[in-house]
Amino acid sequence: MNWYLEVLRKYAVFTGRARRKEYWYYFLINFLIITALLLIDNMLGTLDPEAGMGLLSGIYALAVLIPGIAVAVRRLHDTDRTGWWVLIALIPIVGPIILIFFLIQDSTAGDNRFGPNPKAVETEVKHP
Known part of the structure; x- marks a missing residue:
């Protein structure tokens, strides 16, 4: 969960690098939250089958759009590719x-x- 929160703290940081762990844990937790919100939208009747989104899941998806792009850009930087x-x-x-x-x-x-x-950097912090 810390990796997910770390990405949200760096909401619009497009500079620097992101480890695989940071990106994929964010992706996993984001996927689980979207799935849960889709189920809730379905139960509430706010799910639009044509759009594949509901009210809650749509709001959440918009809220995490920029952090998702930012962490992907930082992940690409980690592999020495431009964002x-x-x-x-x-x-x-x-x-x-x-x-x-x-x-x-x-x-x-x-x-x-x-x-x-x-x-x-993480290894140096843990083992001074």
Whole structure:
């Protein structure tokens, strides 16, 4: 849960790097919350089957749109790619597959043009 909250604290931070752990834990918790809200929307009768969203899930999705894009950009920075690669997801079918491939790759070792490796920084903090 801390990884999810950390992404929300960095609401619109598009600089720096994000570990795989930070991105994928955020993704998992976000997925679980959206699923729960869709179930609640269905029970309340506010789910629109054509849109695939309901009132609560739609409001939540809008609220986490910017943090989701920001953490994806930071994750791409961690693999030494510019954040503009996030736009490849707009290409039908192939684009999201390529983006997922980029997001699952390991960090570049050491510092890169986007900052220090967050794995190394976390290790230094834990073991001074």
